[in-house]
Amino acid sequence: EPEVTQTPSHQVTQMGQEVILRCVPISNHLYFYWYRQILGQKVEFLVSFYNNEISEKSEIFDDQFSVERPDGSNFTLKIRSTKLEDSAMYFCASSGRDRVSYEQYFGPGTRLTVT
């Protein structure tokens, strides 16, 4: 069964450093998302992406964040200058366009630890 994959599974970085989290969505999907979950808190929407542009973003997704689909398979989330409060699990998700594949399917997540 096709699945969303994410790398790395765990990333440790120092405050102020740039990080790039990578995702490979399900191959025939067209919509891509990033969510995050701070330890012990709810899963929060960050951004959705379609047709090479952001279709919606939350208040969390400020100028420090950016997303990109650099090729036909990867979908990346970049945090330019990490802060301690960026420590969280980051989940990528994808969904298709037809009514059969419209549900969002999530990857296993990347645990980001900012020290």
Added chain:
Amino acid sequence: DAKTTQPTSMDCAEGRAANLPCNHSTISGNEYVYWYRQIHSQGPQYIIHGLKNNETNEMASLIITEDRKSSTLILPHATLRDTAVYYCIVRVRWSGGSNYKLTFGKGTLLTVNP
């Protein structure tokens, strides 16, 4: 998106049916009821969705009341691996091809006991 209300936690014996309730009294006519679950810090997993008819798939059944103000997710034979946080989410499913974010609440922590 309509607001949902779920119990904070529930217990279930292994092998028995787990019935997880959700109230969504402000649901709109074009909003679907979705269920996802999250097993200990893993990515949320889609379970099932429905509009007004009862639905069943290989994972679970979804019973939606006639007035659509509440629903119940049923895991017919719960196993220890079903221990997870279960999220009931109400949202528009399809509107001219637009994609919609999922808004997660706190969900119900289901603990399946041996």
